[in-house]
Amino acid sequence: METIHKKINFNKPERKPSSEGNFYKPLNNEIGPGMNERIQKLRRQSFEAEPALSIERALIETEFYKKNYGKYSIPVLRSLNFMEICKKKSIYLGDGELIVGERGPKPKAVPTFPELTCHSVEDLHVLNTRNLQRYTISQEDIDTYKKEVIPFWKGKTIRDRIFEHVPETWKRAYEAGIFTEFMEQRAPGHTALDGKIYKKGMLDFKKEIEEHINNLDFLNDPEATDKKEQLSGMAIACDAAILFAERHADEAERQAEKETDPKRKEELKKIAEVCRWVPAHAPRNFWEAIQMYWFVHLGTITELNGWDAMNPGHFDQHLEPFYEKEIAEGTLTREEAKELLSCFWIKVNNHPAPPKVGITAKESGTYNDFTNINIGGVKSDGSDGVSEVSYIMLEIIEELHILQPGNSVHISSRTPDRFLKEACKVIRQGHGYPSVFNPDIYIPEMLRQGKSVEDAREGGCSGCIEVGAFGKEAYILTGYLNVPKILEITLNNGIDPVTGKRAGIESGDPRTFKNFEQLYSAFLKQLNYIIDQKIKVSNYIDRMFAKESPATFLSVVIDDCISKGKDYYNGGPRYNTNYIQCTGLGTVTDSLSVLKKHVFEEMTFRMDDLLHATEKNFKGEEILRQTIINNTPFYGNDDDYADAIALRVYDDLFDAIDGKPNIKGGSYHLNMLSTTCHVYFGKVMGASPNGRFAFKSISDGTSPSHGCDINGPSSVIKSLTKLDQVKSGGTLLNQRFLPSLLKRDEDIMKLGKLIRTYFALGGHHIQFNIVDTATLYAAQENPEEYKDLLVRMAGYSDYFNDMNKDLQQEVIERTENESF
Amino acid sequence: MKQQSLIFDIKKYAINDGPGIRLTVFFKGCNLSCEWCHNPESISPKVQKMYTASKCIGAVKCIENCPNDALKMTSEGIVTDYNVCNFCGICAEVCPAKAFEMLGKFMPVEELMKVIDNEAAFFDQSGGGVSFSGGEPLMHADYLLQILKACGKRYYHRVVDTTAFAKTETLLEVAKHTELFLIDLKVMDDKKHKRYTGVSNKKIHKNITELAKTDVEIIFRIPLIKGVNDSNDNIIATAEFMNSLDGSRKVINLLPYHKVAENKHKKLGTPENFILFEAPEENRIEEIIQLFDQYGIKASVGG
Numbered sequence A: 001m002e003t004i005h006k007k008i009n010f011n012k013p014e015r016k017p018s019s020e021g022n023f024y025k026p027l028n029n030e031i032g033p034g035m036n037e038r039i040q041k042l043r044r045q046s047f048e049a050e051p052a053l054s055i056e057r058a059l060i061e062t063e064f065y066k067k068n069y070g071k072y073s074i075p076v077l078r079s080l081n082f083m084e085i086c087k088k089k090s091i092y093l094g095d096g097e098l099i100v101g102e103r104g105p106k107p108k109a110v111p112t113f114p115e116l117t118c119h120s121v122e123d124l125h126v127l128n129t130r131n132l133q134r135y136t137i138s139q140e141d142i143d144t145y146k147k148e149v150i151p152f153w154k155g156k157t158i159r160d161r162i163f164e165h166v167p168e169t170w171k172r173a174y175e176a177g178i179f180t181e182f183m184e185q186r187a188p189g190h191t192a193l194d195g196k197i198y199k200k201g202m203l204d205f206k207k208e209i210e211e212h213i214n215n216l217d218f219l220n221d222p223e224a225t226d227k228k229e230q231l232s233g234m235a236i237a238c239d240a241a242i243l244f245a246e247r248h249a250d251e252a253e254r255q256a257e258k259e260t261d262p263k264r265k266e267e268l269k270k271i272a273e274v275c276r277w278v279p280a281h282a283p284r285n286f287w288e289a290i291q292m293y294w295f296v297h298l299g300t301i302t303e304l305n306g307w308d309a310m311n312p313g314h315f316d317q318h319l320e321p322f323y324e325k326e327i328a329e330g331t332l333t334r335e336e337a338k339e340l341l342s343c344f345w346i347k348v349n350n351h352p353a354p355p356k357v358g359i360t361a362k363e364s365g366t367y368n369d370f371t372n373i374n375i376g377g378v379k380s381d382g383s384d385g386v387s388e389v390s391y392i393m394l395e396i397i398e399e400l401h402i403l404q405p406g407n408s409v410h411i412s413s414r415t416p417d418r419f420l421k422e423a424c425k426v427i428r429q430g431h432g433y434p435s436v437f438n439p440d441i442y443i444p445e446m447l448r449q450g451k452s453v454e455d456a457r458e459g460g461c462s463g464c465i466e467v468g469a470f471g472k473e474a475y476i477l478t479g480y481l482n483v484p485k486i487l488e489i490t491l492n493n494g495i496d497p498v499t500g501k502r503a504g505i506e507s508g509d510p511r512t513f514k515n516f517e518q519l520y521s522a523f524l525k526q527l528n529y530i531i532d533q534k535i536k537v538s539n540y541i542d543r544m545f546a547k548e549s550p551a552t553f554l555s556v557v558i559d560d561c562i563s564k565g566k567d568y569y570n571g572g573p574r575y576n577t578n579y580i581q582c583t584g585l586g587t588v589t590d591s592l593s594v595l596k597k598h599v600f601e602e603m604t605f606r607m608d609d610l611l612h613a614t615e616k617n618f619k620g621e622e623i624l625r626q627t628i629i630n631n632t633p634f635y636g637n638d639d640d641y642a643d644a645i646a647l648r649v650y651d652d653l654f655d656a657i658d659g660k661p662n663i664k665g666g667s668y669h670l671n672m673l674s675t676t677c678h679v680y681f682g683k684v685m686g687a688s689p690n691g692r693f694a695f696k697s698i699s700d701g702t703s704p705s706h707g708c709d710i711n712g713p714s715s716v717i718k719s720l721t722k723l724d725q726v727k728s729g730g731t732l733l734n735q736r737f738l739p740s741l742l743k744r745d746e747d748i749m750k751l752g753k754l755i756r757t758y759f760a761l762g763g764h765h766i767q768f769n770i771v772d773t774a775t776l777y778a779a780q781e782n783p784e785e786y787k788d789l790l791v792r793m794a795g796y797s798d799y800f801n802d803m804n805k806d807l808q809q810e811v812i813e814r815t816e817n818e819s820f
Numbered sequence B: 001m002k003q004q005s006l007i008f009d010i011k012k013y014a015i016n017d018g019p020g021i022r023l024t025v026f027f028k029g030c031n032l033s034c035e036w037c038h039n040p041e042s043i044s045p046k047v048q049k050m051y052t053a054s055k056c057i058g059a060v061k062c063i064e065n066c067p068n069d070a071l072k073m074t075s076e077g078i079v080t081d082y083n084v085c086n087f088c089g090i091c092a093e094v095c096p097a098k099a100f101e102m103l104g105k106f107m108p109v110e111e112l113m114k115v116i117d118n119e120a121a122f123f124d125q126s127g128g129g130v131s132f133s134g135g136e137p138l139m140h141a142d143y144l145l146q147i148l149k150a151c152g153k154r155y156y157h158r159v160v161d162t163t164a165f166a167k168t169e170t171l172l173e174v175a176k177h178t179e180l181f182l183i184d185l186k187v188m189d190d191k192k193h194k195r196y197t198g199v200s201n202k203k204i205h206k207n208i209t210e211l212a213k214t215d216v217e218i219i220f221r222i223p224l225i226k227g228v229n230d231s232n233d234n235i236i237a238t239a240e241f242m243n244s245l246d247g248s249r250k251v252i253n254l255l256p257y258h259k260v261a262e263n264k265h266k267k268l269g270t271p272e273n274f275i276l277f278e279a280p281e282e283n284r285i286e287e288i289i290q291l292f293d294q295y296g297i298k299a300s301v302g303g
Helices: A037-048 A056-068 A074-088 A121-129 A139-153 A158-165 A168-175 A202-214 A224-258 A262-277 A286-303 A315-329 A334-349 A388-400 A417-428 A439-448 A453-458 A483-490 A516-548 A552-556 A585-601 A607-615 A622-630 A640-657 A677-683 A713-720 A745-760 A773-781 A805-813 B061-065 B090-094 B109-117 B120-126 B137-153 B168-175 B190-197 B202-212 B232-243 B261-268 B282-294
Strands: A052-054 A109-111 A372-376 A406-410 A435-437 A460-462 A466-468 A473-482 A575-583 A667-671 A734-737 A765-769 A790-792 A797-799 B004-014 B022-027 B048-051 B071-074 B077-080 B100-103 B105-108 B129-133 B157-162 B180-184 B217-224 B251-256 B298-301
Touching: A037 A334, A052 A121, A056 A074, A056 A109, A056 A139, A074 A224, A074 A286, A074 A552, A121 A139, A158 A516, A168 A516, A202 A224, A202 A552, A224 A262, A224 A286, A224 A552, A262 A286, A286 A315, A286 A334, A286 A552, A315 A334, A315 A372, A315 A388, A334 A388, A372 A388, A372 A417, A372 A460, A388 A406, A388 A417, A406 A417, A406 A460, A417 A745, A439 A453, A439 A460, A439 A466, A466 A473, A466 A575, A473 A483, A473 A516, A473 A677, A483 A516, A483 A585, A516 A575, A516 A585, A516 A640, A575 A640, A575 A677, A585 A607, A585 A622, A585 A640, A607 A622, A640 A667, A640 A713, A677 A805, A713 A734, A713 A745, A713 B004, A745 A765, A745 B120, A773 A805, B004 B137, B022 B109, B022 B120, B022 B137, B048 B077, B048 B261, B061 B071, B061 B090, B090 B100, B105 B109, B109 B137, B129 B137, B137 B157, B137 B168, B168 B202, B180 B202, B202 B217, B217 B232, B232 B282, B251 B282, B282 B298
Parallel strands: A052 A109, A372 A406, A406 A435, A473 A575, A575 A667, A734 A765, B022 B129, B129 B157, B157 B180, B180 B217, B217 B251, B251 B298
Antiparallel strands: A435 A765, A460 A466, A790 A797, B004 B022, B004 B105, B048 B100, B071 B077
């Protein structure tokens, strides 16, 4: 009898990729896409450049620290270190470029940040040789690193110091995979800018800083000295950014002199002119505005490697006045504007994320550094933010389909249908971009957190789905929380069944629980314990960064660091938020639903039977597993039984996290984000009560468990909107659509209306993968032909062929919405 | 008055059965039996069951629990002896893997309205509503009218997808509570119509002619099947019939044949009933669109 189903191939659909009318076409063009030859060439160069590690920054910095550590206050030291890098790093100005500047010595050359985390020789070897997310580095550079860099930083890095400090209870939970800690790998980040850098240059900021230094009250203010050091550092950082730009102007002039092509000669002269003007002064035109942002972007990611790089925020809104003015004056054409923006797009793509250190170097991640361009939305006065620049950006996304920058459209009730439709057309292409956000929900999210209405409207999403007040907030992601794992240890009285080690507290033997409420309250006990463990250490790390690694340059462009005289990491921003990102709502809800219905209410089986079955990874327990899968209400089907559990867990996560004070005068808030962490979290977990096999991915963000939403997208939406999403700082919904659902023109607007409905009901974010299963299998088999197949992960897009098998499988298994 | 009816499926985010985002209710039972029917499970007005071999895990709870000993394990999975099976549904109830599923459910009006109301937000945003398909919804006219009236009270847009093979007064009564009809013009030649669908099209055409005198919207559909209804003669006859109708009835959707029914027949245990047809080639479909156009009729694929 066992043989019956073995004959059947469950996975592979019979149809061919083309038979579904797929919109994805494998790359077959020689030069590749782009609006003109320049963009095609630059794109191809960027696409084909292999990510490499550059040790230049580490060498400059190590040398600097050797000579200067101890001579200055920390903020001044950090600023001088930044200045030193701006002064000494190689300048790259590539052929045909219009927007200039690289963090490394060439495109896709990524520096290291040994002051935070120092890669070991083994790390470097792993990075150089692994198949996915490889970063090349020469043996010579590894040797130099071993000799010059590693010995100096050993034991002194922020990461070393964190791990020295953390309590045993934290370590146990961390090692069990109950949570991750963002700040042990990179500097705290998640930053997006508002419009101030288009109105003020570095010289203006410097003037403000100096005024604040002059006004310091050394008589009465006990913090005056600290403030002076901080502000002095910030002034130095302004000079460093100007110097960095000047060096690009010099290089452009040098190239112009030698250039024989008169057209390129003129371009180089223009580049020099632009770089002499910004970022020292406020930009005067479209070109300068883009270059202004790009220098600030480079400054922040050179100074430190904050998570999610840097974001321009509402870039279309910032550029619109320059665009409109120049179009009216006749000094800029639409094509020229699009070309400059395309150049910018490619620049962002040239900057892969800095690689992690330690054991995680072996795990795959992504090259994506999560810059996210917000398009559309509302302006700070509440009016519609869509402009011609927004449409140009959509065209670029569709034409270039490169990994970075990430991008999102923001659809408020004021956003015109025309913009929504154009955006849906791009979504239909199946590159996973853009994702879709709802300002009508995220603005109240920010208001609830205490922001002014203007600041909230100026805000949006950076990175994946997290919201913040652009240009005025430090909203730090502290790490992911593996909520299903908390249930797993609850079912094992605090022990991690995968390792057999203690990971939580003793909350009782579940076999003795009389009813569901007993079980649930044990789960809550573990949850609160774990969250407190996490917050304690996050606070410690926060303080460490504030004291040891202030971000003086970033502080210049975030309100109110200058007027407070405080660093971005030290409560300088107007708003200071720490998020804990909770993952696996679908898995934990479905598991609780199984326990509630089958163990406690209908007594289909006993707790002991279920625990034995999960322990054996359901081996020999297929009847039990099928009973679970087919006869339990699961989240994502507009079924109140399951959805009530999801809502309860969500509310309890909120209660456990929201409002807990951080050490910067702000507080912790709830976020429902997963990125790719649900795959890692699945790997540290045994089988779960919802029928999920051991080590398989858990559910992402607030999406239903894979394959469990069987009633189509409208039911998923109904389930998700039972959560009061305004209480979060972001929720995440992934939907896979088959291309056949988007064949006709009218289908596109139906997709738009599906989005509108989700948003009218209170949804925060939704994103789509429009690729059919057959295409994904074809891409797995013939990676060469599908080199540029981008698919949507949880919160960002990635190249399918850059993902490991687990991630690929997870994309394939995501319920596809077919044949409605 | 009968308060409940047989429904075999309810589809949400239905985008092919009228304007906007819709919910489509599929009634069980049809008085035609088109050989190409892609919903063969809709034809019988009785409860049926489906068996999906790929879902079967060999738990054999169905065999153990069948009161009529109608089930047998074979190398192809579980096989039902339909001579003894009385469709009691116990096999579906005890199957942990949902390899057996019963088709057809009596749903009281209130219960169905609850399901429909749950989707109202999607109708509101998209200008969508509820579609009634089948099977033949007009076979359940009393029930259908109650539902249509309840939907009308809530301002939901209503579509009835019908063969128009019904009593004329029934059709006209339903039309009072319907915004849009989707009606098949399967094949114009009556002999062929009888051969392939089991009924004459005379009544159907008379009904359509009457319906066209009202101000209800009608979109026609033609399931395009090679060698059955894709000839110039049939297309011209179809176009001429449409042009003979009152009001402006100029829209027809072309639905090229696809063979989804094959798998469904297998699951229903009636593989012998599956007859393979073919869709016309793409360029032929293009020619058909052009031909309709010459008669002032807007034809497009899909819908």
